Amino acid sequence: MLLCPAKIKPSDDVLKYLIAFVTGISLLGSALLAPAQNIRREYWLNIPGNSVSALTSSPDYPNNPSGVDFPTLFEGPISWNENYGSRLRGYVHPPVTGDYIFYISSDDNGALYLSSDEYPATRQLIATEPSWNGSRNWFGTDRRPNGENISAPIRLEAGRRYYIEALQKEGGGGDNVAVAWRLPDGTLEGPIPASRISPFLISTNPPNIVEQPASLSVSEGTRAEFRVVATGAEPLNFQWQVGGLDLPGQSFPNLIIDPASLAEDGNQYRCLVTNPLGSVTSVVVSLTVTPEVVPPAILTLAPAAGSTVRQLSQIEVFFTEAVAGVDAADLLVNGTPATGVVGSGGGPYVFSFPAATPGTISLSWAAGHGITDLSLAVNPFAGSPWQLTVNPAASFPDVVINEILASNLSGLADEDGEIGDWVELHNRGAAPASLAGWSLSDDASLPGLWVFPSVSIPANGYLVVFVSGKDRRVAGANLHASFKLSRVGEFVGLYNGEYPRAQIDALAPAFPEQRGDHSYGRDSAGVWKYYATPTPGVVNGDSAITGLSDPPHFSARRGFYDQPFNLHLSAVPGAQIRFTTDGSEPTAATGTVYSGPIPISTTTTLRAAAFVANQVPSVTVTHTYLMGLPPNLQSLPVMSLVTRNGNLWGPTGIMEINPRNTVNRGIAWERPVSAELIRPADNGGFALDAGLRVQGGGYVRQRYDPNAGLPFSKYSFRLYFRGDYGATRL
Structure with missing residues (x-):
């Protein structure tokens, strides 16, 4: 769940200069002496809140801790205090070279960072x-279902040391923090023992560059x-410059220019490093950018x-890629130039010519055609000839859309571990059916929206296409269409490979409304029905x-409340009501069965x-109840965005920074949410389902971090109100 004051934030400008930390698989580290057999623990008292960001945004962090001690295990004290934050940092000393897995366990929120060497500046959240x-508690899944x-x-590497840092924030109740690791031979050491650690060394020196760009x-x-x-x-401050002038915002050890353009060719860069005791400037380095030489295909x-x-x-x-110089005469049909062409960019380009006579048709590109890409290298297109067969009596395989799932909550997952929608095709014929060049679409005006690669369906066989927006079409791998299905119903069609394309099968004008974990498919008589088990x-x-069940009724409307109350849920006779409070949608097998009033x-x-x-x-149905908020928050409207945790965090979560998913864009990185705007004056507003994406330019997307200080701990989002979720506008 995300709760925030309802304030519209303008879109970030797209900046090309990005900062990132080293994420290499092989970490080089630095040569070291024997471990000192303890870890440095700093703590800050009287800081309210239970998130790491409450610690890192404190004016006393990081330079003015309330105290310091040196535990001999990588672990803080248990049930030690209230409303404090701590940082345990030092070096780990791997005994052998190999792959290590790290674990953190804490109360409350915690974060674990590791550097690629002995320097804090290269640390990365792991x-x-x-x-x-x-x-x-290294392995429990409560409150961390995705590990x-x-x-x-x-x-x-053995014989090296690596900077490591654990942050922990305690609000109230119990408190603890500890870090473990699993050695390459499978041995778990938790917490990491004294023989493997040494404390962070506080320097009193001016800055010194030990690795030049x-x-x-x-x-x-x-x-x-x-x-x-x-x-x-500490603190060490970094400022990158180009041509002797500061690059705004470039204040990290790494400078990334992505993508590099020919305009940057010949630029000279350097980095100014400062701390309270002095400054030092790196050597000047140059960037050479050569024209792209990959030809269009x-x-x-x-x-x-x-x-x-x-x-x-x-x-x-x-x-x-986008091309230029396309003319009708560039395409030869049995040696004769085409008579017309329309198109732009990378396509589509539609070449027209007199109807071909039955038989084998040879197609090729004219010698000396002027088709090139838009690079300054002017890379020419080198097309190969191909053939088609025209047979007016040809028939097509008997392939139909057989089943769809447009609201997958807990069923079939793809190769990324992501649960999503899918379309199943069935070849009803007695011979294999080639789908090379066929297409799927959720828009009848765009029949070629997503084109199949060279795949086939066995006789009387099936093919499942994930409708995820990921646009993957590699033969032999899972297929992913470039669009998603609407749970409120929409058109979906299957087309052959001719041009213009002919519709082979379709759910038209639209399939009916879909509900969680129930599919819609053909029964043995070919009649479309809902299925409880896809x-x-x-x-x-x-x-x-x-038929469809009616939704439950809530006895209390969503909104601001000052006093606890009992919430009553009701539904039609014979209905079972299930509810959740963790953001996920209840299913027939998940959630709590309602048996009486729910205390709020x-x-x-x-x-x-x-x-x-x-x-x-x-x-x-989703209701947010805001209980006992302080007066300053009760004076503002609140936007409550509710979705399951896995949509935000973990391998496919849009807010996740390990992997760095915040840089991903497009419909494949859009997640369903319930959006509620709640006004404090009357608890009015709106409640709609929508799509949620991370918003921002390339610069900020590289830096979003829930455990960082402002502004990067505050994510920006964009809501999409489209037919895939319900209402298309407010």
Whole structure:
């Protein structure tokens, strides 16, 4: 759940200069002496709140701790105090070279950082404790269902030391923090023992550069990264310059220019490093940017090369990049130039010519055509010839849309571990069916929206396509369409590979409303029905479902409340109501079964749905109750965005920074949310389902971090009100 005062933030300008920390698989580290057998623990008292950001935003952090001690294990005290934050930092000393896995356990929120060497400036977040857990609870999944407290394997070298830092923030109740690691041989050491650690050394020296940046030569459109490593008394401040002038905002050890353009060719950069005791400037390095030399190629053809069509008077071409110089005469049909062409950019380009006579048709590109990319290198297109067969009596495979799932909450997951929607196709014929050049679309006006690669369906077989927006079309791998399905119903069509494309099958004008974890498919008689148990890749069987359940009723409206109360839920007779308070949507197998009034005594987001035998579940209804907020927050309208934790954090979460998902864009990185605007005056506003994306330019997307100080701990978002979720506008 995300709660924030409802304030519109303007979009960030897209900046090309990005900062990133080193994320290499092999960490080089630095040579070291024997471990000193303790860790440095600093603590800050009288700081309210239970999130690490409350610590890092304190004016006393990081330079004025309330105290310092030196534990002999990588662990803080247990049940030690209230309203404080701590930082444990020092060096880990790997006993052997290999892959290490790190674990953090804390109460409350915690964060674990590791550097690629002995320098704090290169540290990177590798694991978090999202909320709280018991002491030394390395493997429990409560409040961290995606293993957020466990790092990915990280390769370390024996004989080196690596800077490590754990942050912990305690609000009230129990408190603890500890760090463990798993050695390459599988041995778990938790907490990390004294023999493997040494404390961070406080320097009293002016800055000293121990690793200078190096000049780079890259191709246009690729990434250039400069790096400087310095030591000295904290805080160390970095400022990159170009041509002797400061680059605004470039105040980290790494400078990334992404993508590098020819305008940056010849630029000279240096980094000024300062601390309270002095300053030092790096060597001047240069950036050489060479023109991109990859020529354009064919991305898709319609009809696909080698296919058989009933008629042929047009060819549709998509290139791999934007091109120029396309003329009708560039395409030869049996040696004769095409008579017309329309298109721009990378396509589509539609070439027209007189209808071809039946038989084998040879297509090629004219010698000396002027098709090139837009690079300064002017890379020419080098197309290859191909053939088609025109047979007016040709028939097409008997392939149909057999089943869809447009509201997948807990079912089939893709190769990324992400649960999403899908479409199943069935080849009803007695021979394999080639789908090369065929297409799927959720827009009848764009029949070629997503084109199949060279894949086939076995006789009487099935093919599942994830409708995820990820646009993956590699033969032999999971297929992902470039669009998503709407749970409120929309058109979806299957088209052959001719041009213009012919519709083979469709759910038109739209399939009906879909509900959580129930699919919609053909029964044994070919009649479309809802299914309580989706069956991707196999026969559907029959279904007794007859209709849709009505949603439950809440006795209290969403909004601001000063006093605790009991919430009553009700539904039609015979319905079972299930509810959740963790942001996820309840299903027939998840959530708490409602059996009586629900006490609401703290701020709560409650989601409920009704389940009736032989009916599709109701829509999920979400209510946010804001309990006992301080007067300054009660004076502002609140936007409550509610979704399951995995949509925000973890491998496919849009807010996750390990991996750095905040840089990803597009519909594949849009997640469903319930959006409620609540006004304090009357608890009025709106409540709608929508899509949520991280918002911001490249500069800030590289720096979003929930455990950092302002402004990077405050994410910006964009809401999409589209038919995929419900209402298309407020």
